[in-house]
Amino acid sequence: MTDLAPDIGNRSKFTPKPDLPPPPNTTGVSGWLRYNLFNGVFNSILTALSIIAIFFMVKAFYEWAFVNAIWEASSRDECRISSTKIGTCWAGVNVWFTRFIYGRYADAEIWRINLAFIIFIIWMVPLWLPKITSKIFIGLSAVLIYPFLAGYMFLGGERGWFMEVMVALSLTCFLFVLIHSLLCLTTGLGLYGWIIKVSGFSKKNEHQHKYPVIGFTLLTVAVVAFLINDITFKYMSNNLWGGLFLTLVISGIAIASALPAGIILALGRRSKMAVIRVLCVAFIELFRSVPLITILFMATTMFPLFLPGGMVINKLASAIVAVCLFAAAYMAEVVRGGLQAIPKGQYEAAEAVGLTYWQATVLIVMPQALKFMIPNIVGNFMGLLKDTTLVSIIGLYDLLGMINAVSHDPKWIGLHHEPLFTAAVLFFIGCFAMSKYSQHLERSLGAGNNR
Amino acid sequence: MKKLSLFGLGAGLIAALSFTPELAIADGHKMSTLETVKKRGHLRCQVGQPSPGFYNLKKDGTWVGSDVSVCRAVAAAIFGDPNKVEFQSVTSTVRFTALANGESDMLSRTATWTIFRDTQLGLNFTATNFYDGQGFIVRKDSGIKSAMELKGATVCVATGTTTELNLTDFSRMNNLDIQPVVFSDNNVRNESYLKGNCDAMTNDKSGLASSMAGFPDKSAHVILPETISKEPLAPAVRKGDDQWHDIVKWTVFALISAEELGITQANVDSMAKNPPNPEVARFLGVEKEMNKGLGLDKKWAHWIIKSVGNYGEIYEKYMGSGPEGIGIARKGSPNDLWTRGGLMYSPPFR
Known part of the structure; x- marks a missing residue:
């Protein structure tokens, strides 16, 4: 027996040695650069070209935004830096900024x-x-x-x-x-x-x-x-609402109503009841197949023609309803996509333990489906926030409407680059924040998957 | 949880909006426009998307401009208060629909008076308050002195209105072979012209003047003398309410008449106290009452001039060389009074 037993004592005992450090050219900044940017001749050339391109773009932007910038002026003529050149006129944005945010309030x-x-x-x-x-x-x-x-x-x-x-x-x-x-x-x-x-x-x-x-x-x-009882505020007609405030009111309401309405429509579309299914399909397909601007025009301009004489519908209210219906139709398809990702076994298991349709939907299906849908939902919300700029075409002065007004003010005539840049920054902040929040939501809701 | 309930936000705010008094004015019997406006307490006046001089927003969010002043004048004639106006600003595509469907009571926005519009679109033009016409702007150093010298030239033009059509008509009629370069946005068109992408730029002359006001080197450009189209701009109302048509028409005439009579915003009160002649006395409602047929107060014309000034004052302030103006010279133009060789002429107030 002893012959067969492995002779442990005589073996040299394994002593782990510390790992060798990685080769010096693969670590630190130089290693990262080598691996990511100068990985071969072709990539090195691309990197060099990109750096040159980025340098010139940043330089041009820096000169536009800061070097030639005029911050204090009372009209665009005062933003002149020479007889033939008008510098970047941030003064105009500065003067108009309250209007960008609050409109004509x-x-x-x-x-x-x-x-x-x-x-x-x-x-x-x-x-x-x-x-x-x-x-x-x-x-x-x-x-x-x-x-x-x-x-x-x-x-x-x-x-x-x-x-x-x-x-x-x-x-x-x-x-x-x-x-x-x-x-x-x-x-x-x-x-x-x-x-x-x-x-x-x-x-x-x-x-x-x-x-x-x-x-x-x-x-x-x-x-x-x-x-x-005695406190009343001065009446501010919604005709005076505008700027980012109006953008947020419209998109906020649309965002808030889109998801519940979308869920109802998506469930309706998958319903076994024929009437509900047909109605939902008709609604979704109608509103998805028509451009938002058409819906807005129909709601604010054409719809009042069909009303009894003298009746006028508030333009903002009809625009909000139009945007909400549009958003709901799109959201319905996102939700349906999420619902289809849930395997049939989940429904059957829910039925097997005796849950009703609504219990199964609310407790079993939706929580799982919503998690899958988050990127799409947030993508839709971001699209919605940007789509609301279309209301400036039907005469509501949202952020873009106010931006466009600057270049027609005789004092700031033709000034449109700087306000548009400001709008871009404001929209970026809004959309980026939403995007970050959605990533946070995905992480916290997806915690179960990482276990 | 939060998401399941979000639907209420929309419903709530829309409910809040619909509980406002101005949402719906439903009237069983057919009310006249004047009655509707009086009942509502303010005038709904349609202007366009900002256009310098005619209607533009100021940095405090108020509408100003010559067409805006007409809206305010009508409000002053009805209520004695030029601020009882709700301005509606829609694109030119839906301007006539927004008048026809009752959204607006009147339209005061650089709309050209044509036979087609006057007879077939369900609206009536009132009285011309600005005579515009399409022209060209070129760089001075190009040496071009007349539009007839634009042979083979590239011309920057904006789409959307009849400007492009007028340009091609003019080119064909005079065998000029003009190459239009088309833009959808006025700002982009201006910049393209400034960069030298076009030899000339065309638009209504008022538009050219306001564009030029924004150029860094104003003195290096010149507007050519030719006017290639007639653009009489007039406020318009819905067809079918003659009294309302009269009110808007005579408001415009009151502005012109006041200038003829030498009544200004500053001297209107003292003129009403001691009218220098019977014409002024009639105009200001001191003597004979000119308001009966209009259904307005007898001081209506007084209120108009007190609120917005006469035609000349409005022109100077917004179209002329005033601090807010866009610098279009009035002297020698059709917009001067008939007594000075222009076309501005009001029927008599008697």
């Missing part, structure tokens, strides 16, 4: 837009904080209730009883979200729990807990409605 009322925007941010922040409970309520209220507050702040004027109630409700929700978040962060007990505790209902039966909460909410709405 009166300067004295701009704070309303800013405040509404800040309220929205504050409303949404708790969604990203840990420790906060009831995020569903916060998110729902931000998209369902907040628009009434924002709508009134933007528009102003007299409030009917409906808007009075909705604005008060909206403010109440905002207060609740604030207080709830603070309570969550400090005591760990949300607003709901706090009300029950304070009202002394905590010892009572669980299903009675809702009474103090409802009572407290109604009371707060009434108090808020009473407090804001």
Whole structure:
């Protein structure tokens, strides 16, 4: 037996040696350069040519944007650097910048837009904080209730009883979200729990807990409605809305409505009920086959011709509806693509455990499908943000509309490169932020796949 | 979770919009345009996409310009307040549709008065407030003194309106063999001309003047004397409401008449107190009342001049050499008063 046993003791024992360092020309900056840029004669030539091209482009841009730039002037004529040359006239952009952002909104009322925007941010922040409970309520209220507050702040004027109630409700929700978040962060007990505790209902039966909460909410709405009763904002017709503000209003509403509408349409298209399926297919195919500009023209110019005489539909409202319908049709096909990526086994498994159609869709199919769809969805949203510039053709002064107005102001006549560049930068910031956020979403939702 | 609920954002804001008082003015019986405007509380006046001098946005977001002043004058005639106007600005493709479908009450935007438009598009032109015409601009050092010398020249021209058509007609009629270089955007056309890609550039003369105002070397260019087309620009209204047609027409005439009578924004109040002659007294509603048929207040003309000034003042401010103007000389042009050899002529106020 001993003969057959391997003679371990006599073998020289394996002692690991430290790895040799990689060859010096493959590490560090020089190694990276060699591997990526000067990997062979042909690639080296390409690299050299590219560097030269980039150098000249950057130099030209630098000279255009900075060297020949005039920052302070009151008209384009003052931007002259010689008798035959006008320097880069950032002064014009500077003077017009408020208009790029807010359109024709009166300067004295701009704070309303800013405040509404800040309220929205504050409303949404708790969604990203840990420790906060009831995020569903916060998110729902931000998209369902907040628009009434924002709508009134933007528009102003007299409030009917409906808007009075909705604005008060909206403010109440905002207060609740604030207080709830603070309570969550400090005591760990949300607003709901706090009300029950304070009202002394905590010892009572669980299903009675809702009474103090409802009572407290109604009371707060009434108090808020009473407090804001005398506060009215100056009426700012949506004819005056414009600039980036208008772009965000249109694309924001379209983005917010596209996904739910798209999901409904996509489910409808896959439905087994013939009428629903045919209607959904007809809607999707109609709106996907017609250019957005045609839909906009139809909605704002042709549609009013078919209305009874004297009836005029708000142009902005009809443009928003048109953009939303268009976006929904495109989104429906993205969602359908995602749904088709889910293997049939998932549906069958869901049915096997006794889930209904809606339970299976909401709990099993959609969460998986949405994850696959994120790049396409965000791509669609970015497209939508840029597509809204088409409304400048139907006479709404969105960002591009205001940009175009500069070159027709007698003081800044012909100035259009600099404003267009500004618009490009603003759109890049918006789209890049969306793109980064989508990558973040993919990572956090796709965490399960990396395990 | 958030996404499932986002639909409400759209519904909510649209609901908010639709609760505005101005959304729909539904009228069972047929209201006249004047009644509709009065009930609404403001005039809806259509201008075009910004065009220097005629209608353009200022950096504070207000509309200014000579055509804008006509809108304000009509608002002043009705309400005594030139700010009771909502300006609508649409592309020239849909301008007449937007008037026909009731979106706008009137149109005051460099629209040329032609027989086709006046008789077949469901609109009525009122009174010409600017006589334009197509011309050419060339570099001075080219030595060209007349459009007839443009033989074989390349000419930068913008698409969209009749400008291109007029150019080819002119070229064919005079055997000039002009080569049009076509652009869709005025700014790009101007730059191309400045870079020397074309020997000349053509547009309405007012447009050429405003383009030239933006050139770095204005003195190196010259507008040739020939005018190759007639472009009488006039405000227009929908057909079928004669009273409204009269209001807009006589508002334009009031602007011209005030200049003839020497009434200005500055002296209108003192003139109304002590009218120097019966004509002025009639015009300002002091003596005989000229407002009955129009359905306006008897001080309507007074309000107009008080708010926007007379025709000459408006011209000087926006089209002429004023600080906001685009520098088109008025003297000797058709836009001067008939008493000074121009075409601006108002029927009498009596």
